[in-house]
Amino acid sequence: MxxxxxxxxxxxxxxxxxxxxxxxxxxxxxxxxxxxxxxxxxxxxxxxxxxxxxxxxxxxxxxxxxxxxxxxxxxxxxxxxxxxxxxxxxxxxxxxxxxxxxxxxxxxxxxxxxEMGRLITGAANPTVLDCVETQRGVISYSERRYRIFGEAIDIAVGNCLDRFARVIKISNDPSPGYNIEQMAKKGSQFVELPYTVKGMDVSFSGILSYTEEMAHKMLGAGECTPEDLCFSLQETLFSMLVEVTERAMAHCGSREVLIVGGVGCNLLQEMMEVMCQERGAKLFATDERxxxxxxxxxxxxxxxxxxxxxxxxxxxxxxxxxxxxxxxxxxxxx
The missing domain is CATH 3.30.420.40 (ATPase, nucleotide binding domain)
Incomplete structure (x- = not known):
């Protein structure tokens, strides 16, 4: 013991x-x-x-x-x-x-x-999407290392959501990402945003800058609502993450996906589940605990x-x- x-x-x-x-x-x-x-x-x-x-x-x-x-x-x-x-x-x-x-x-x-994700979910050897603010990437285990197949080349997805929340002054309680998701559920208009996937890597700084600019212009002109921007930002960011995860799965021949990190508690799980079903794969994720x-x-x-x-x-x-x-x-x- x-x-x-x-x-x-x-x-x-x-x-x-x-x-x-x-x-x-x-x-x-x-x-x-x-x-x-x-x-x-x-x-x-x-x-x-x-x-x-x-x-x-x-x-x-x-x-x-x-x-x-x-x-x-x-x-x-x-x-x-x-x-x-x-x-x-x-x-x-x-x-x-x-x-x-x-x-x-x-x-x-x-x-x-x-390791906590593997313990709680029972995933055997999954492709891991690491949605941590400080480091992030698509990871798979091989030869005694957790190999990084792709990562954000500038800022992490959590940092992107946090900084956007500050721009439109969304509450940080309990977390910016959670409150963005709740607002996104009320959005009805999709605003096209930059979609930057470079091979296995993703870039979030451009979409953040563009979204900040749109927040000042479009919200001021009444062309969209804060809820629309939250909806559009989430859809775009998470689509990028699902794309690179699927590419890593194909490369590794993996049939399991494990989402870890704070951003992995929300809509991302639903989008990843759709991709896994289409590939005949299984999604593993933990709750907020x-x-x-x-x-x-x-x-x-x-x-x-x-x-x-x-x-x-x-x-x-x-x-x-x-x-x-x-x-x-x-x-x-x-």
Whole structure:
């Protein structure tokens, strides 16, 4: 029996999760929400995480019904993520590991999403669409690496939605993407937007700039509504993601798709399901408990890594905003 506690704080959510041999024992989290029209600044987000992390840690231990002595390993998000946020949470994880005299383990944020998705859905060897804000791509496992077949060459889809929400001052509570989706359901007019797919890669900066310009021109002239723009933006962005995912499936001969990351909680699943049905493939996705950033996903990836011999020394427990998924040797899959 192996118990791992995981600390996650790479963006606006601070979470602590505890996993025991594939069972999630606890997974509390807190979210830093900014006013409409405002983004997240690293300093304020880190301050939020520092204020919340100890209460979230106590809640996780209480929900799991365990003591620090029962824990075998302390895992934390090593990156990628917002600099101040990642550092704030990593410091707590390092301190806890030393106080409790437990091994420490730095985890790639995106691999945390993938391993949690595999655990919850039971997907065997899927093509993964990683809709994480800090790193994103179409990923498939091969020869002890999660290989990136395609990625956003500028900004992530989550960043695109967040920045558009700020332009038209959509609420950030509970998240910009969720509120954009609710508004999109009321849209009736499709506004044609740039559709930029370059082989296996996608570009979102152009569509963001164009949409921001249209928001000022068309909304001011009454040519469309904010709901129309939300509808058009979602349809265009998600169509691009479905296209590159299908191309990766064809390349890999895959018959499974796993959607991970916060953006994967919405309409994207419905569009991907249609594509999978047409290909005779199966779609796997999790609900908001596990697709949105959480501590249990770091604990689960840490559990896999720890059991296969991974440990991070204190000298190597630094964090990084740039940590590609394919940098990690996946020793636990085969």
């Amino acid at each position: 192996t118990i791992v506690i995981g600390f996650e704080g790479s963006a606006n959510k601070i979470g602590v999760g505890i996993v025991r041999d594939g069972a999630v024992l606890s997974n509390p989290r807190r979210t830093y929400i900014t006013p409409p029209g405002q983004g997240r600044f690293s300093v304020e987000t880190a301050k939020h995480h520092r204020a919340c992390v100890l209460s979230v840690l106590k809640e996780a231990l209480l929900q799991a019904g365990i003591q620090p002595a029962d824990i075998d390993c302390v895992a934390f998000t090593k990156g990628p993520g917002m600099g101040g946020s990642v550092v704030a949470v990593a410091i707590v994880a390092r301190t806890v590991a030393q106080l409790w005299k437990k091994p420490l383990l730095g985890v790639n944020h995106c691999i945390g999403h993938i 596990f697709c949105i950033d959480n501590g249990a996903m770091i604990a689960q990836a840490g559990w896999e890594m720890f059991r296969s011999g991974h440990v991070t020394s204190l000298e190597d427990s630094w964090v990084t905003q740039r940590f590609r998924t394919d940098e990690v040797e996946v020793t636990w899959r085969d």
